Amino acid sequence: MVSAAATLFSARGYHGTSMQHLGDALGLQRGSLYAHIGSKEELLFDVVDSGANHFLARAEGILASDAFARVKLERLLVGHIETATLHLDAATVFLNEWRYLSEEPRRVIQTKRDRYEQIVRLIIEEGVAAREFRGDADVRFAATLVLSAGNWTYAWYRPGGELSPTEIGKKFAELVLRGLEA
Amino acid sequence: MVSAAATLFSARGYHGTSMQHLGDALGLQRGSLYAHIGSKEELLFDVVDSGANHFLARAEGILASDAFARVKLERLLVGHIETATLHLDAATVFLNEWRYLSEEPRRVIQTKRDRYEQIVRLIIEEGVAAREFRGDADVRFAATLVLSAGNWTYAWYRPGGELSPTEIGKKFAELVLRGLEA
DNA sequence: GCTCGCCAAACAATCGTTTGTTTTCGACCG
DNA sequence: CGGTCGAAAACAAACGATTGTTTGGCGAGC
Structure with a gap:
């Protein structure tokens, strides 16, 4: 049910999806x-929330782990893109349709979005503090760049391409890290 | 008319926008x-097409100009973000709602999207050929990173922030270029 | 025997669009 | 300048279709 809704x-x-469409499916x-x-709307919330949880679960694990910041950042970006591609429908709905939720459920999702963004920033701040990353790096912009690269995935990724999601994530991470490292 | 439609x-x-909403506005x-x-739908096409044209006009000018590839790439990213923020509504609709166009008009927009992507790639290829950029740089991924950074702007940018769109673009460009330059 | 999943039907509301008629407005002429 | 005419713009009303949701009943399985 939730999965059919995610697809539609x-x-x-x-x-653009009617209850008729859902029933037909x-x-x-x-x-x-x-x-x-x-x-x-409850159905929309379920889809959006499951998307949010997929992203958050991995990110929390990476933040709590013990590794160099640059490794964490690479893992986060790889994990983000793996999640976005593995749960492409839920991720797309999470990123695109969450704004159609009414106020109360939207706040719940907003909190999770904020937390995710915070995790990215915390990792970058770790790297700056440990002098892995440039001291003059703008943490906010670096975080936004990472999130942009990850969040735009749904717009162009199609299964069956020549590179696996993991490889895509590594390539992105390499580019971003090169701009960030001391 | 088109501008009210872009806003809604x-x-x-x-x-989610009805003709009633438009009439009220x-x-x-x-x-x-x-x-x-x-x-x-014709109205949607007008909004999407105007968004596409704003982006393309600047990009074509930059591609045709005479400058180092790294300067062109910075100008493109700055121009992209300036355009996305100056025409925030049209840009949002262009990036989000174009897929609801029926086949024929969607093909027209797709062509313009493809052309824009090609411009980004051409500039990066110039940079690689001129040895401004790393020889082993993956042109496709670098282009996708640039487009992701620019295209996600609508999702977080709100007028009245402390940094101007121009400054935001320069910060992004600095990060990306640092990862790309030889 | 009772719950649960489903159907058929209906609900009022709204959808995008078309109709016939009326109002508004600028251009032209005397 | 006042008057007239035609086109453009707006209205009120209706079109059939579809919207999300509710209701009452029916049949199958624990």
Whole structure:
């Protein structure tokens, strides 16, 4: 149910997907879906939240791990792109459609987004403090660059390309780290 | 008309914006809008196309100009972010809602997107050929990184921040160039 | 026998678009 | 300058279709 919703929301957008579309995809009447969900928006929240959790789970693990900051940053970017490609639909909905949530659930997601951004910054700050990264590096911009590279993945990645998500992540990380390292 | 549509489409999404919303914003009955447009989708195309043209116009000028590749690349990224922030609504719709166009108009936009991507790659290839950039630089990934940094701008930029779009662009360019230069 | 999943049908509301009619406005002429 | 005419712009109303959601009943499985 949530997975079918992720596919449709990602392909057609939340507002572009009707309960009819969802019912067709599941072989059910659109009214029958309400035996399983409370509302269409609740379904959107489930998809968006699962996307957020996928990203966060890996990032928290990397932040807590014991490694050089540059290794953590590479792992984070690789993990981000692996997550974005492995759960392409949920990631797309998480990044694109979360703004259509009403205020209360949107705040829940916003908190998770903020936390993710904070993790990226913390790792970069670690690197600056340990003199792995340039002392004059602008942490905010470096973090934004990392997030931009990762978050835009959904827009161009298609399964079956010549490079694996892992390799893509490593290439990105190499470029970014080269600009960041002392 | 197009500008009001850009504002609404960017804030609510194409499918989340009704002709009623547009009429309200313009102080007109929703039926009256059809004296000015052929269809809602035609309106979407106008917004998306104007966004595409803003980006392309600057990029073509930079590509044709006479300068070091690293200068061109910086100008392109700065110009990209200036354009994205100056025309924030049109840029958001261009990047987010273009996929809701039906096949024929979408192909027109796709062509412009492809051309823009090609320009970025051409500039990087120039830099590699002139030995300004590392010989082993992966042109595709460097171009994707530049585009990601620029295209994600709409997602976080809000007017009135402490740094001007120009300064933001320069900071990004500095990071990327540092990773790219020989 | 009772719960659960599903259907068929209906709900009011809204969707994008078309219609016929009226109002507004600028250009032209006397 | 005042008057007239045609085109453009706006309105009110309706079109059929679809929106998300609710309801009552029916049949199968624990």
